[in-house]
Amino acid sequence: MKKYNVAVVGVGAVGVEMLRVLHNRKFPCGTLKVMARRPRTIVVDGRSYDVVETTAQAFDGIDIALFAGTEGEKGAAVTFGKEAVSRGAVVIDNGADYRMDPRVPLVIPEVNGDALKNHQGIIANPNCTTAVLLMPLGPLHRAFRVKRVVVSTYQAVSGAGGKAMDDLRSQAASFLKGEKVIDFGSFPDQIAFNVLANNWKIDDQGVSNEELKVVKETHKILGDDRIAVSVTTVRVPTLVGHGESVYIETEKDVTPQAAMEVLRRAPGVCVVEADPQDGIAHCPTPLMSAGKEATFVGRVRADLFSSKALLFWVVGDNLWKGAALNAVQIAEMLIEKDWLKSTK
Amino acid sequence: MKKYNVAVVGVGAVGVEMLRVLHNRKFPCGTLKVMARRPRTIVVDGRSYDVVETTAQAFDGIDIALFAGTEGEKGAAVTFGKEAVSRGAVVIDNGADYRMDPRVPLVIPEVNGDALKNHQGIIANPNCTTAVLLMPLGPLHRAFRVKRVVVSTYQAVSGAGGKAMDDLRSQAASFLKGEKVIDFGSFPDQIAFNVLANNWKIDDQGVSNEELKVVKETHKILGDDRIAVSVTTVRVPTLVGHGESVYIETEKDVTPQAAMEVLRRAPGVCVVEADPQDGIAHCPTPLMSAGKEATFVGRVRADLFSSKALLFWVVGDNLWKGAALNAVQIAEMLIEKDWLKSTK
Numbered sequence: 003m004k005k006y007n008v009a010v011v012g013v014g015a016v017g018v019e020m021l022r023v024l025h026n027r028k029f030p031c032g033t034l035k036v037m038a039r040r041p042r043t044i045v046v047d048g049r050s051y052d053v054v055e056t057t058a059q060a061f062d063g064i065d066i067a068l069f070a071g072t073e074g075e076k077g078a079a080v081t082f083g084k085e086a087v088s089r090g091a092v093v094i095d096n097g098a099d100y101r102m103d104p105r106v107p108l109v110i111p112e113v114n115g116d117a118l119k120n121h122q123g124i125i126a127n128p129n130c131t132t133a134v135l136l137m138p139l140g141p142l143h144r145a146f147r148v149k150r151v152v153v154s155t156y157q158a159v160s161g162a163g164g165k166a167m168d169d170l171r172s173q174a175a176s177f178l179k180g181e182k183v184i185d186f187g188s189f190p191d192q193i194a195f196n197v198l199a200n201n202w203k204i205d206d207q208g209v210s211n212e213e214l215k216v217v218k219e220t221h222k223i224l225g226d227d228r229i230a231v232s233v234t235t236v237r238v239p240t241l242v243g244h245g246e247s248v249y250i251e252t253e254k255d256v257t258p259q260a261a262m263e264v265l266r267r268a269p270g271v272c273v274v275e276a277d278p279q280d281g282i283a284h285c286p287t288p289l290m291s292a293g294k295e296a297t298f299v300g301r302v303r304a305d306l307f308s309s310k311a312l313l314f315w316v317v318g319d320n321l322w323k324g325a326a327l328n329a330v331q332i333a334e335m336l337i338e339k340d341w342l343k344s345t346k
Numbered sequence: 347m348k349k350y351n352v353a354v355v356g357v358g359a360v361g362v363e364m365l366r367v368l369h370n371r372k373f374p375c376g377t378l379k380v381m382a383r384r385p386r387t388i389v390v391d392g393r394s395y396d397v398v399e400t401t402a403q404a405f406d407g408i409d410i411a412l413f414a415g416t417e418g419e420k421g422a423a424v425t426f427g428k429e430a431v432s433r434g435a436v437v438i439d440n441g442a443d444y445r446m447d448p449r450v451p452l453v454i455p456e457v458n459g460d461a462l463k464n465h466q467g468i469i470a471n472p473n474c475t476t477a478v479l480l481m482p483l484g485p486l487h488r489a490f491r492v493k494r495v496v497v498s499t500y501q502a503v504s505g506a507g508g509k510a511m512d513d514l515r516s517q518a519a520s521f522l523k524g525e526k527v528i529d530f531g532s533f534p535d536q537i538a539f540n541v542l543a544n545n546w547k548i549d550d551q552g553v554s555n556e557e558l559k560v561v562k563e564t565h566k567i568l569g570d571d572r573i574a575v576s577v578t579t580v581r582v583p584t585l586v587g588h589g590e591s592v593y594i595e596t597e598k599d600v601t602p603q604a605a606m607e608v609l610r611r612a613p614g615v616c617v618v619e620a621d622p623q624d625g626i627a628h629c630p631t632p633l634m635s636a637g638k639e640a641t642f643v644g645r646v647r648a649d650l651f652s653s654k655a656l657l658f659w660v661v662g663d664n665l666w667k668g669a670a671l672n673a674v675q676i677a678e679m680l681i682e683k684d685w686l687k688s689t690k
Contacts, residue, residue, distance in 0.1 A: 150651075152496040152593045154498035154578075154591035156500070156541045156580065156582065170539075171522060174518055174522060174539075175522055178515060178518060178519055178522070191631055191633075192631075192633055195514075195518075195583065195584050195585055195633065196584055196631050196632055196633040197500045197582055197584060197589045197631060197632050198629070198631060199589065199591070199629050199631075199644065199645055199659045200620075200628065200629030200644070200645070204620055207647060207648060208602065208620050208645060208646070208647035208648075209647060209650070217650060230649070230650075230651035230652065231650075231651075232593050232649050232650070232651070232655070232657060234498075234591040234593075234645070234657060234659065236500065236589070236591060236659075238500065238541055238582050238583075239539065239582075239583050239584075240539050240540055240541060240583075241539055245541045245543065245580070247498035247543070247578040247580060247591075249496045249576050249578075249593075258552065276544075276548055276552050284544065285542070285543050285544030287535055287536075287540050287541060287542060287543075288540055288541050289535075289536055289539065289540040300543065300544070301543055301544070301552060301578070302552070303551060303552035303553060304551060304552075305574075305576050306553070306561060306574075306575075306576070307494075307574035307575075307576070308574065311576070313576060313578060315543040315578065315580075
């Protein structure tokens, strides 16, 4: 079996998961080069990785460069992405910098994998919230033509990085001891035992950059900018796993049964069915989604007022399907379809 | 000043807040009789209350009986409500039992206080989620005629009672120690560091009883059953304060400016304005709403795809405006308007 020289750039919350996913999925790595701003040795699941400094030269001989990226500031892909491509690598960037670039495919393999075909060296991974949303929304759009989506998110703190996870833990410990939480850490307010609808920067219309990403990325991935996407992004005190409460309006009539039939056939989607017999909805939670490859859909139900509307709940691991796993799946698809052409 | 003999029935999470609210608002109590299944002495904010057993006779001489109620099982108001009325009391029930009874006004004083006028002895307090939602929705409906509401909730565990608060605290403490949480207590799954979209019983259509309450109570309070109300109720690991992410469609054009103008004038509503200058939305949180009388609205913003749609975020103390405070405000309005007629 052919092997590929892989680079992972960045070893924060997402970079570490990329190493884990590459290992778990037995990705055919030749050399695996781990890069970051600060050289060091890290240990993931008992495996030791030497981290070298990210430089242009370090990409020589690399076939696939996975940039762990960042949602906020400009990521390493801005500095080194084109360098890596010019040295023969295909870049898969989890950061936000290239997603809306018309020359860059923005891809969820199960939803719009064909967009990878004509890549020009750089491929973008969607925002975690978009990825989790589109795993069910993509197939539903194809089946019923989605006209409007209203989504409210329940986003885990790991989306804000590894330090944010420590911040939540230490705030929660203080709070339980009866202490007043003074240090908000990565957050604009206390996150432990609280909910923040203002965890992202807003524009002059009051829309958060996270909300705008979901709108634009949904349009690009589904190739349809007529879909009205109304998003409210909210940070909740969970560590891993983004939950999303979704309402859709469709052009065609939709029933929960028909929607579930579509979702059961959708690759990567796991439908959790309610059992009204015991009166408790079996329903996926962020906690159960952590470290799982599937995106879980539950509480699929009819709207009480329209036969062209549907409600459901979806959760997925924001670090996996929302980041590291999706990036590795892109790499796998490039190999499988023989689309991993160097563009140097 | 005239004084009234008041009974508080039930001393769980809501009953205790009723005692607190009566004291804080200097309600003109003559005798204050506290009743519960089990006689005992309780202390609230350093004040001691003798709790007597709830019996029919105990309502003799009572002018106003506040039943703390329960969302789940049949509340004490079913057993004793009509008895209390027949002995001359006006009953204000926080439970769910009488809310949809056509003879019973379901009231948020700031929204539909006039419905109190022709009460027949029993008055119902809305569900906590409905109360918090309708504080802004009522005035917006009057101004712009709401056709559709899509709401996703972020509900605090105190809505499930005092024990649920202890459950969250002890689950969180275990989790932080690295222990596996085995005892879910009042919940169908772990609530600490997790989010539960299945915390309420569902019907054979997959709709939760909490969701259905919001639909029906919204129709009754606004006197308009044409409003399409699509609700997803979700429990989050907060102790007090329900957050709600709300999308509305209106018959008339609506702008954030016009909506905020309406909300600024709405009694009991506090509008928190975003300041895009500093890039961070000032935004109300469940934690800051706890123990506050106002319902806080934030992140009022235009929909990106329609001039007849609007998005906002609302939080309110589920035990106060969502329960105890609203009940006491009903009593105050009955007195102020001279509608506190005995119907025995």
